[in-house]
Amino acid sequence: MRMQKQTETTELINTKRNFKWDEPTVKSIIRDMGLKVTQQRMIILKCLLSGRDHITAQELFEAVIKKDPSLGFATVYRFLKQLTEQDLVTEVRMGGLPARYEWAKKKKHHDHLTCKQCGAICEFENQQIELLQKQIAKNFGYILTGHILELYGLCPSCQKEEGLLPIGDT
Amino acid sequence: MRMQKQTETTELINTKRNFKWDEPTVKSIIRDMGLKVTQQRMIILKCLLSGRDHITAQELFEAVIKKDPSLGFATVYRFLKQLTEQDLVTEVRMGGLPARYEWAKKKKHHDHLTCKQCGAICEFENQQIELLQKQIAKNFGYILTGHILELYGLCPSCQKEEGLLPIGDT
DNA sequence: AGGTAAATGAGAATCATTTTTATTTAGATT
């Protein structure tokens, strides 16, 4: 979660939460999905909306059981899947690691640059790359329906503290 | 596995097997890895080298037990991991699906364009994208160490036969 | 041929995710 200057075509993504997630708003998100408004869904959604970006199902579950220890993790997975299917959250999968989720609504498409050392994630979008991808698909006669672009590297602070820290968060 | 015209900066990758994988060659690959030359490693490697690209561990295992039904799948996984660690094979992971492996030696870096419908895979490399990736990382102050770029779409033949065929191979 | 570290097979373990099932509940309908 560190940002710096950018080329004209690469833009940073607003990671801010500039909408109010009050009770009625959260309720109507669930209702608009065509689902019943349950206490567990309210809790899960609130935790998702107010928690960190790129959260894992496990992390979300841990946040959720602080509010209701009886809530099951299958419910978290189930609801996350529904949110993903309805494109309200984006599922980010890197390698064999657990999937990470982020609220997609009101946040445009973007890709990720992740620090291998500490896990810090930068979000970006580069129009030139997006365009080149379309051209490549076209050259092969394909209709492009999606893509995954994940960059991996060493973040500035991990470059200094060369080598020996635990894999942490954001 | 379908190829068409390309822009100057996007090149197709040779998917041909233009080297001879005779007994002594296969043996020395294993020996050069600093490993003992066992019958199971010979079999696994031969199957890998002569089989399809982007093979899964399971598929490789199935090919392997045709030559030696007693060979265990842990041995396949183990050896694949060692090959991956020594950069002799590349591990391609997409989403939560099983990893796929391909012989990396004598084949330059490339990315993949996969048909969502039938699984057909095109390989490409685009120098412009590679360059842009480096710039993006640099703009964030990161040192780029790797990337995953996977494009998804509908291949030409699946565009015709709209919709209803089983998920096949390559 | 003998010694030993490395390799193997079989199966258990792990880890993320999904499915199953019996029970509860939201919300529509009296």
Added chain:
DNA sequence: AATCTAAATAAAAATGATTCTCATTTACCT
């Protein structure tokens, strides 16, 4: 407000890919 029913839940088992453990076997250096 009481009743109904499809949908939702918790808990636990199942799944599927991959890794690990460990007792046994084997490659290869003397």
